[in-house]
Amino acid sequence: MTEYFLVGKIVSAEGDKGFLKIDSFSESLERYSKLKKVYLDFWGEKKVFSLQSVKKKKENILLKFENFNDKESVGVLIGKEIFVDDKDLLKLPKEHYFxxxxxxxxxxxxxxxxxxxxxxxxxxxxxxxxxxxxxxxxxxxxxxxxxxxxxxxxxxxxxxxxxxxxxxxxxx
Known part of the structure; x- marks a missing residue:
């Protein structure tokens, strides 16, 4: 059975091209730039979303999902928690733990x-x-x-x- 791990939360839309500003719990752009997919929680069920783009703007990490191309289409995603599966967890340095x-x-x-x-x-x-x-x-x-x-x-x-x-x- 796949385990899912909370890595962030979507806080708002950013601009009008479908980018989302996130509150990242890992504080690392690298955490997201290596991912091809993430999972969002909808009423206790994890739904897969393919990442199209990841970028940093000032201190914020921005994500863009495939097929979400404008501010209106991402509105339903605001407030959703972001998860990765156990295969996509970062490898931690010695003496660092999840x-x-x-x-x-x-x-x-x-x-x-x-x-x-x-x-x-x-x-x-x-x-x-x-x-x-x-x-x-x-x-x-x-x-x-x-x-x-x-x-x-x-x-x-x-x-x-x-x-x-x-x-x-x-x-x-």
Missing amino acids: IHDIIGSKVYRNNVEYGEVTDVYSMPGNDIYVIRKTSGEEILIPAVHEFIESIDTLTKVLILKSGEGIYEDDED
């Missing part, structure tokens, strides 16, 4: 299960992992080397460093 690979990971500290990653907040400096501890309490951990020992996305295991004084519950 959010969907982190969420659901079991978290260990001092060789004891500590909790599970339930969400990831993307912040300007670094991501923040939301961890629901085994006690039910929710804590926030910066996704930086000072806190994270290792991440294995295949087994969905995240190991926290055991350093004293960096966690509120150092009695663990």
